[in-house]
Amino acid sequence: MEALRLILRYIHLIGFALLLGGAIVQYVTGRLRINQPMLWGAVIMLLTGVGLAAPLRDGDEPAPAKLVTKLVLALLIFVMVFFSRKRDVVNRGHFLAIIGLTLVNAAVAVFWR
Template sequence: MEALRLILLYVHLIGFALLLGGSIAQYVSGRLRINAAMLWGAVIQLLTGVGLSAPLRDGDEPAPAKLVTKFVIAVLIFVMVFFSRKRADVNRGHFLAIVGLTLVNAAVAVFWR
């Protein structure tokens, strides 16, 4: 089961890289829109996050409050990305909220013990 958890964690990190990297690339380009990397990153983050929250370890599961917090943030990111994907331009505040929530979700993962 440890191998499965590590594979899920690896794919989860790839999803994070796609989501954050895609958003930074769009921000630097000057045209704020949702690209395919952001959409796939949000989907991968949500699916692998659910998989990682399953009790695959022996007694070393994260706190339920942490899991719920990360899940709610991931759903918010996914909804914001999914429903804005066909717009020609996304509002600056909306776009920066996606980036900010992505960074907050990573901070919860790292700093909440």
């Protein structure tokens, strides 16, 4: 069971890297649009996050408030990315909100014990 959790966590981190890396690349180039790595990163993070939130058998479950917070953030990120993916240019505030929510989601994962 522990091996499955570690694999899910690894894939979750790859999704984070795709989402944040794809967003930073778009921001640096100056053309703010949703690219495929951002979309796949959001999907991967959402799906693996749900898998990681499954109850564990060793009694080491994360706090329910943390799980709900991360789920809400992941859903917001996914919705913002998914419904903006076909636009030629995304509003700067919208794009920065995606980056900011991604970083907040990571901060919740790391600092909330």
